[in-house]
Amino acid sequence: GQQLNQSPQSMFIQEGEDVSMNCTSSSIFNTWLWYKQDPGEGPVLLIALYKAGELTSNGRLTAQFGITRKDSFLNISASIPSDVGIYFCAGQETSGSRLTFGEGTQLTVNP
């Protein structure tokens, strides 16, 4: 089945630094999404990408849908303590609506 490889698994950074994480897939996806999950809560949608090559921003967050449709990256600029959490990428198949998730990137921001 489809698998998403997300890296890095964890990051420890200082407040104010920029962060980059990415996902690669063995298969093509029609849609890429990025979610953030806080402890004990459900994932919250950050950015959705629908077209290959698309670059989308949401405040300090920027994400891109890879040209091959098999990868995506998320950048966070000028990190702040509330950015702490687990970030997941998710791909949506061409047909059907199930999401395939990456393993997550645990982000820790030191003030």
Add this chain to the structure above:
Amino acid sequence: KAGVTQTPRYLIKTRGQQVTLSCSPISGHRSVSWYQQTPGQGLQFLFEYFSETQRNKGNFPGRFSGRQFSNSRSEMNVSTLELGDSALYLCASRYRTGSSYNEQFFGPGTRLTVL
């Protein structure tokens, strides 16, 4: 607009019992999907319901079942619970299925512990 709600938030059961979890989607959303989240397997798709019909199913045993009501609310049932069923069960809703342009929004989840 209220988000996706799930009840109960926490549940403790023993092996062999069965459990029913409930999900109310965002108002106007007609598609509900269920996911299981565990430390070892991550987020895994269970099934999706749209218009009271199961439209998609993940690779889980038949002990996992669900249904959707006419008001789009959904329930998930797990019978003959096993220790490995301990997980965070997440419900996600979207406006409709089969479209690339509507995102899935998640509820807070139900934390199930099987003893």
